[in-house]
Amino acid sequence: xxxxETRGFFSKxxxxxxxxxxxxxVVGMDNEQAGLARYFDFLVVAxxxxxxxxxxxxxxxxxxxxxDMFIDWKDRQYWPLIxxxxxxxxxxAVQAAFWYYFRLPIGATLCGVCLLTAVWVGTYSYxxxxxxxxxxxxxxxIIIAGCIIxxxxxxxxxxxxxxxxxxxxxxxxxxYPSNMAALTGFYVPVEHLGSMASMADVIGYTFPRSAxxxxxxxxETGTLRTFEGTSVWxxxxxxxxxxxxxxxxxxxxxxxxxxxxxxxxxxxxKKFLGFKG
Amino acid sequence: xxxxFINLFKVIGIxxxxxxxxxxxxxxxxxxxxxxxxxxxxxxxxxxxxxxDEVKVGEEITIEGKFRLHSDWPQAVDDPDVIFxxxxxxxxxFARVDSYLNGVPARQSFRDLEIGKDYHYKMTMxxxxxxxxxxxxxxxxxxxxxxxxxGQFVKVTGSQADFKFPVTTMDGVFIExxxxxxxxxxxxxxxxxxxxxxFWLLWWVWxxxxxxxxxxxxxxxxxxxxxxxxxxxxxxxxxxxxVAIVYNYNAMANKYPKTVPLQTSRMYTDPIPLADPQIKINxxxxxxxxxxxxxxxxxEVKNNGDTKVRLGELTTANLRFINxxxxxxLNNVIDNYPSEHMADGGLKxxxxxxxxxxxxxxxxxxxxxxxxxxxxxTAFLTDVDARVGALLFFYDEDGNRKILDxxxxxxxxxxxxxxxxxxxxxxxx
Numbered sequence: 259x260x261x262x263e264t265r266g267f268f269s270k271x272x273x274x275x276x277x278x279x280x281x282x283x284v285v286g287m288d289n290e291q292a293g294l295a296r297y298f299d300f301l302v303v304a305x306x307x308x309x310x311x312x313x314x315x316x317x318x319x320x321x322x323x324x325x326d327m328f329i330d331w332k333d334r335q336y337w338p339l340i341x342x343x344x345x346x347x348x349x350x351a352v353q354a355a356f357w358y359y360f361r362l363p364i365g366a367t368l369c370g371v372c373l374l375t376a377v378w379v380g381t382y383s384y385x386x387x388x389x390x391x392x393x394x395x396x397x398x399x400i401i402i403a404g405c406i407i408x409x410x411x412x413x414x415x416x417x418x419x420x421x422x423x424x425x426x427x428x429x430x431x432x433x434y435p436s437n438m439a440a441l442t443g444f445y446v447p448v449e450h451l452g453s454m455a456s457m458a459d460v461i462g463y464t465f466p467r468s469a470x471x472x473x474x475x476x477x478e479t480g481t482l483r484t485f486e487g488t489s490v491w492x493x494x495x496x497x498x499x500x501x502x503x504x505x506x507x508x509x510x511x512x513x514x515x516x517x518x519x520x521x522x523x524x525x526x527x528k529k530f531l532g533f534k535g
Numbered sequence: 536x537x538x539x540f541i542n543l544f545k546v547i548g549i550x551x552x553x554x555x556x557x558x559x560x561x562x563x564x565x566x567x568x569x570x571x572x573x574x575x576x577x578x579x580x581x582x583x584x585x586x587x588d589e590v591k592v593g594e595e596i597t598i599e600g601k602f603r604l605h606s607d608w609p610q611a612v613d614d615p616d617v618i619f620x621x622x623x624x625x626x627x628x629f630a631r632v633d634s635y636l637n638g639v640p641a642r643q644s645f646r647d648l649e650i651g652k653d654y655h656y657k658m659t660m661x662x663x664x665x666x667x668x669x670x671x672x673x674x675x676x677x678x679x680x681x682x683x684x685x686g687q688f689v690k691v692t693g694s695q696a697d698f699k700f701p702v703t704t705m706d707g708v709f710i711e712x713x714x715x716x717x718x719x720x721x722x723x724x725x726x727x728x729x730x731x732x733x734f735w736l737l738w739w740v741w742x743x744x745x746x747x748x749x750x751x752x753x754x755x756x757x758x759x760x761x762x763x764x765x766x767x768x769x770x771x772x773x774x775x776x777x778v779a780i781v782y783n784y785n786a787m788a789n790k791y792p793k794t795v796p797l798q799t800s801r802m803y804t805d806p807i808p809l810a811d812p813q814i815k816i817n818x819x820x821x822x823x824x825x826x827x828x829x830x831x832x833x834x835e836v837k838n839n840g841d842t843k844v845r846l847g848e849l850t851t852a853n854l855r856f857i858n859x860x861x862x863x864x865l866n867n868v869i870d871n872y873p874s875e876h877m878a879d880g881g882l883k884x885x886x887x888x889x890x891x892x893x894x895x896x897x898x899x900x901x902x903x904x905x906x907x908x909x910x911x912x913t914a915f916l917t918d919v920d921a922r923v924g925a926l927l928f929f930y931d932e933d934g935n936r937k938i939l940d941x942x943x944x945x946x947x948x949x950x951x952x953x954x955x956x957x958x959x960x961x962x963x964x
Contacts, residue, residue, distance in 0.1 A: 278743050281759050285750035292743070299744040333797045360748040361760040363769070364739050371732040374725065389626045390664055392714035397721050402728040403776050406735055410773035413766060432780055439783035440724035443717030445794035447705040451633055451640035454705070455798045461713055463642050464700060465627040466660075471619035471675035473644035477797050488796075 307372060314348045314369050315376035324476075326377065326399050327385075329444055330462030332437075335478035337399075339493040342430035343500050345373070345401050349408055350426075350505045351512030354418065358513060363413040370405030374398070394461050397444070403436040404429035418509050426505035427498035434490055566671075566683045566853075567911045572609040573682065574852035574912065576924035576942055578674045579603045580684035581850055584869060585670065590662040592693035595632065598622065598672050599657040600684065601807070606651040607924050607942030613678030615648040617801065620656050623671040623683045628691065629660035630700055637804040644677070645802045651940070652806030662691035663698045685853040685876045706793060724783060731776055738768060812937035813840035814929060819897075821923055821943040823913055829903035830923065832943065836896045842931040843889035849882050849902055851925035852912050856882035856902040863930035878904040889932065913947075921945055 274282065274292075282292050318326055322344040325331045353365030377398035385396040411425035412418070444458040455463075463472075481489050566574065583600035590596050604615055620634050620641040634641040635657045648654065656672060671686035700713040710716050751759055819833040838844055847864025849856040855872075858864045859881040868877070883901040890896045907913055924942035931937075 274743065277759060277762055281743055281747050281751050281756075284754060284756050284759060285747050287747060292747075295743065295746045298746060299740075302745055303740060330797060359752070360745060361752055361757055362739055362744075362748065363761075364736055367732045367735045371729060371736060374729055374732075378725075391627055393718060394714055394716055397718075400725055400728055402732040403780055406731060406776050407773055409735065410769045413761065413769040416761075432777070435784040436728070436780045439780060439787055440721045441717075442787035442791045442794060443720055445796065446708075446791050447793060447795045448702055449705055451642050453640065453642070453798070454795060455642065456795050457702070457704070457710075457713075457716065459642070459798050460702060461716075464630050464632075464713055466622060466624065466629070466631050467627075468621060468623045468673065469681065471621050471644065471677075471681065472642070472799075473617050473619050473675070473677050475797075475799065477799055479799055481796075 306368070310348075310352065310369055310372040311376040311379075314373045315380065317348060318345060318373060318377075319380075327396055328462060328470075329395055329397050329441070329458040331475055331477060332399070332441065332444075332458065333477035334481075334488060334490040335493050336476055338430075338434040338490055339497045341399050341401070342404070342433045342497045343504060346404075346426060346429055346501045346504055347508045347511075348373075349401075349405055349429075350508035351515065353408065353412060353421070354509045354512030355516035357412060357418070359516065363409045366405035366408035366412075367402065370400075370402035374400055374402060391465055391467075392461070394444075395465050397441065399433075399437055400440070401429075401433065401436075404432050407432060418506075422502050422505040422509070426501040429505075430497035430501045431494050433497070434494055569680075569682075570611075571852070571912045571914050571918060572920045572922065573612060573679075576605045576607050576609050576922065577612055577676070577679075578615075578682040578684075579605050579850065579924075579926050579940065580672065580853055581926060581928075581938070583672060583685050585687045585689065587689070588687060588871065589690040589692065592662045592665060592691060592695060592697050593699070595659055595661050596629070596670070596689060597657065597659045598670065599655075600672060601653055601655050602674060602684070603653045603926060603938065603940055604648060604650045605924050605940050605942065607922065607940070608650050609920055609922075611920060613676060614650065615674075615676050617644050617646055617677035618648055619644045619675040619677075620658065621673040621675045621681060622658060622660070623669075623673045623681065623686070624660075625668055626664070628662075628664040628666060628668045629670070630663045630698070632659040632661055634658035636802075637807065639802055639804045641802070643798070643800055643802055645804060647803060649806050653809055653938070654804070655807055661700075662689075662693070664695050665691050665693055667691075683853075685873060687873045720787065727779065727783075728776075731772065731779075735769075735772055738765075809938070812929065812939055814838055814844060814937055814939055816927065816939055816941050818941055818943035821945045822948050823907070823923075823945050824948045825913070826949070827903065828905050828907050829901055830907065830945070832900040832902075832941075834898050834900060834941070836890055836898060838890045838892055838894055838896070840931075840937075841892050842933075842935075843891055844929040844931050844937060845887070845889045846882075846884055846898065846900070846927060847930045847936075848928035849900065849925050850928070851923065852910060854878055854904070854906055854910065854912070856880075856904070858882045858884060858887065860887065861930070863934040863936075864928065866934065867928070867936070875906075878902065878906060880904055921947075 287295060322340050325337045325340055331337065349366035349369040352369050356362040356365035381393060381396045381398055385391045386393050407428045408421060408425040412421045415421065445456045447454050448457055448460050450460050478489055481487055580600055580602045583598070586597040608614065620636050636645055637655050658672065667688050667690050669686045670689045672684040673681045675681040699711065702710045702713055704710065748760055815837040817835040819835060821830065821832045823830050845861060847858045847861045848867065853876050855876055856878045857868060880903045883903070885899045921944060922942055923945040924940065927939045927941055929937045929939070
């Protein structure tokens with residue numbers, strides 16, 4: 259396919275709406291330039307997708323990996339606390355860059371979709387095919403619902419402070435129900451070796467991880483009736499509170515890292531490096 | 536070089552070939568990487584048995600044995616306050632059916648094990664992945680890691696496709712296979728949310744994206760970039776997601792009305808009640824002859840019991856030195872015990888005899904084997920805790936066994952001062 263044909267292909271399949279044509283008119287792009295711009299868009303989108311898949315996945319695996327990787331780590335106390343706190347960082351930073359430079363309210367959703375893609379590729383390839391664990395042991399968490407809410411709040415209010423105060427708490431509070439919509443079955447009780455266990459406990463026990471003894475799990479070890487016998491909403495509220503400030507922090511980090519910084523061309527530095535002033 | 540597909544395949548081929556020739560199968564589980572003080576003075580495995588060395592997929596194998604927590608517990612290793620009965624196998628090639636410590640189910644970890652005491656473990660597994668797998672018992676100690684027991688190759692035959700692990704819930708629902716349980720719920724919900732997310736991305740990506748939006752924004756035309764339709768679609772999507780969460784959360788709560796949180800607690804069991812062996816041992820000196828790959832130990836044994844006893848075995852780091860001239864010691868070695876854990880030369884004892892009740896007997900023990908080196912059990916020049924520990928097995932005339940754990944500083948002997956071998960029979964006596 260020649261360059262002209264390629265441009266034509268992109269121009270045809272992305273037929274613009276009147277509002278889009280208005281944008282092109284305002285920025286002064288003709289049809290050929292518009293085709294090239296689309297070509298550039300899709301190169302960047304493809305690269306960004308792979309980049310965010312890798313980077314966000316790495317971030318989550320290194321900082322909260324076990325809670326995301328193993329079904330018998332998904333408890334009521336730490337899992338709904340740690341995963342939202344850990345996973346709001348990337349979406350906030352990416353949202354900042356996409357919103358500030360392009361007014362695109364998709365940064366968080368992009369991160370959520372990338373993370374889900376990467377963890378399922380990992381779950382299937384290295385956990386299931388390579389190390390032979392059943393998928394039931396390694397069902398990952400999902401944050402897409404919270405990410406969409408973050409983006410929609412940004413779209414409606416158009417100010418990051420509102421996203422921090424409304425979206426970030428919702429991101430944390432929707433995490434547990436949006437995951438339990440898939441995982442409830444793993445908490446069905448089973449009689450196992452004379453005591454009660456959840457199905458998730460039994461799966462974790464049955465398929466042994468030689469280097470992961472049971473005591474290494476960081477999970478809920480006791481609950482007070484004061485809290486209605488469940489710690490999940492306490493964890494959720496605390497996660498929501500922390501997420502507010504983490505969102506603010508990571509929005510600023512996203513802004514800082516999407517800004518090009520240059521060294522001033524000081525004559526002293528030039529001289530030090532051997533250049534003539 | 537022109538970059539085309541043929542050249543690309545050439546590069547991939549060369550890289551693949553390079554990694555292929557470097558590829559070796561790893562059979563061990565890192566036990567050689569553990570420091571000598573770990574392996575000779577913490578969890579001392581003995582009486583380990585494997586019910587079979589070949590199973591079909593779905594058939595059971597039972598591993599059973601005992602261990603003593605050595606009295607000379609190293610300072611660098613956390614005390615066994617929390618332990619887990621585990622096994623070291625290459626991934627989940629077996630599925631664990633049950634495990635016990637002193638008959639108490641070991642699904643969860645145990646607390647407060649006693650140093651110097653003995654415990655019995657038993658675990659049953661079923662074959663899952665065909666192959667020849669090295670199977671060890673292991674005791675994981677919180678804060679320190681897993682101490683691995685002796686290993687034996689177990690062959691699993693058949694097809695993995697035949698593996699099923701059925702479970703019945705407390706509601707009486709029969710689950711055909713634990714490997715695929717509830718995955719339908721997961722795939723359905725994850726796909727639904729992924730579709731919502733992809734829709735939202737495509738809604739924006741399908742339109743002029745980066746350069747035009749950036750330029751328009753610079754010209755102050757934000758009004759063109761976010762339209763009323765965008766806001767309406769966004770609100771509809773946000774509300775739909777929230778409604779979907781509430782609906783599915785309730786739907787799953789109705790589908791599985793009884794659920795419980797993850798279960799965790801610490802189990803406890805008393806040690807095995809073993810009778811006092813009534814033998815007192817004092818290690819006068821222990822040496823390791825580096826060029827000769829030999830451990831020598833001078834011990835003074837006092838028999839405080841009322842029966843004669845004789846030394847039959849020294850075990851350390853899963854390496855067994857048997858007194859081959861003593862039938863009771865030989866009878867304690869099961870058929871087909873893994874040869875890699877048996878010292879070829881056995882245990883040499885000068886003045887080897889039954890020690891009478893009340894007698895104090897000085898013994899010179901020699902344990903020679905190349906495995907001291909190949910198992911990396913010597914690290915005198917790098918180890919800050921140059922001590923060696925072992926279990927000594929004594930037997931009376933009826934074959935009744937008495938087990939003692941001993942430990943001592945160990946001195947490396949690189950060579951004699953005059954270049955000749957030292958007279959070991961005289962040292963320390």
